[in-house]
Amino acid sequence: xxxxxxxxxxxxxxxxxxxxxxxxxxxxxxxxxxxxxxxxxxxxxxxxxxxxxxxxxxxxxxxxxxxxxxxxxxxxxxxxxxxxxxxxxxxxxxxxxxxxxxxxxxxxxxxxxxx
Amino acid sequence: xxxxxxxxxxxxxxxxxxxxxxxxxxxxxxxxxxxxxxxxxxxxxxxxxxxxxxxxxxxxxxxxxxxxxxxxxxxxxxxxxxxxxxxxxxxxxxxxxxxxxxxxxxxxxxxxxxxx
Numbered sequence: 001x002x003x004x005x006x007x008x009x010x011x012x013x014x015x016x017x018x019x020x021x022x023x024x025x026x027x028x029x030x031x032x033x034x035x036x037x038x039x040x041x042x043x044x045x046x047x048x049x050x051x052x053x054x055x056x057x058x059x060x061x062x063x064x065x066x067x068x069x070x071x072x073x074x075x076x077x078x079x080x081x082x083x084x085x086x087x088x089x090x091x092x093x094x095x096x097x098x099x100x101x102x103x104x105x106x107x108x109x110x111x112x113x114x115x
Numbered sequence: 116x117x118x119x120x121x122x123x124x125x126x127x128x129x130x131x132x133x134x135x136x137x138x139x140x141x142x143x144x145x146x147x148x149x150x151x152x153x154x155x156x157x158x159x160x161x162x163x164x165x166x167x168x169x170x171x172x173x174x175x176x177x178x179x180x181x182x183x184x185x186x187x188x189x190x191x192x193x194x195x196x197x198x199x200x201x202x203x204x205x206x207x208x209x210x211x212x213x214x215x216x217x218x219x220x221x222x223x224x225x226x227x228x229x230x231x
Binding site for chain 2: 032034036041042043044045046049089093094095101102103105106107108
């Protein structure tokens with residue numbers, strides 16, 4: 001089955017700096033890669049996603065890049081703010097496969113943005 | 116848009132009782148709904164996948180008779196933890212999926228279950 005590895009497990013940055021979180025996946029059939037932000041005691045919130053026919057996607061301060069050949073994808077947050085502090089999860093899925101949209105999650109990254 | 120609610124948000128129950136958790140997609144119809152369990156400082160663990168009107172598909176190691184899932188409509192799924200024990204205490208989160216196979220998942224706020 002699919003395996004997703006996420007690094008780093010913790011990331012501490014100063015407000016205004018950029019933050020980068022990286023994930024690798026094992027199943028070359030995976031074609032859908034969402035990123036989630038989870039605040040303490042809450043459910044994960046979808047912040048951005050990318051499909052395998054696109055190499056990069058950007059939404060304001062957040063961007064995701066995908067390298068299908070290397071089987072890795074990354075989340076980039078620019079101009080970080082204290083409210084960006086949370087746990088971030090990457091995930092991979094085979095959209096359109098036989099398994100109903102099953103997401104395989106990475107281990108999570110605790111991002112702390114210091115004022 | 117894409118709001119998913121869960122009820123209750125917190126529940127405390129005695130060992131041996133059953134607890135039902137509701138998951139609703141408020142402003143969209145979901146192809147598929149998913150139930151996860153999350154331990155402190157850990158990632159999400161998929162328990163089961165359900166589609167309206169059909170039996171849920173459980174992940175390996177998840178007892179289907181212990182965690183009963185009913186998917187009554189395209190906007191409602193329920194998880195019942197039967198004969199709860201302290202080791203069932205956890206954070207349970209549902210998601211509602213859209214897309215070809217429900218891969219774009221929107222999560223509920225979660226339910227904190229404490230079994231005494």
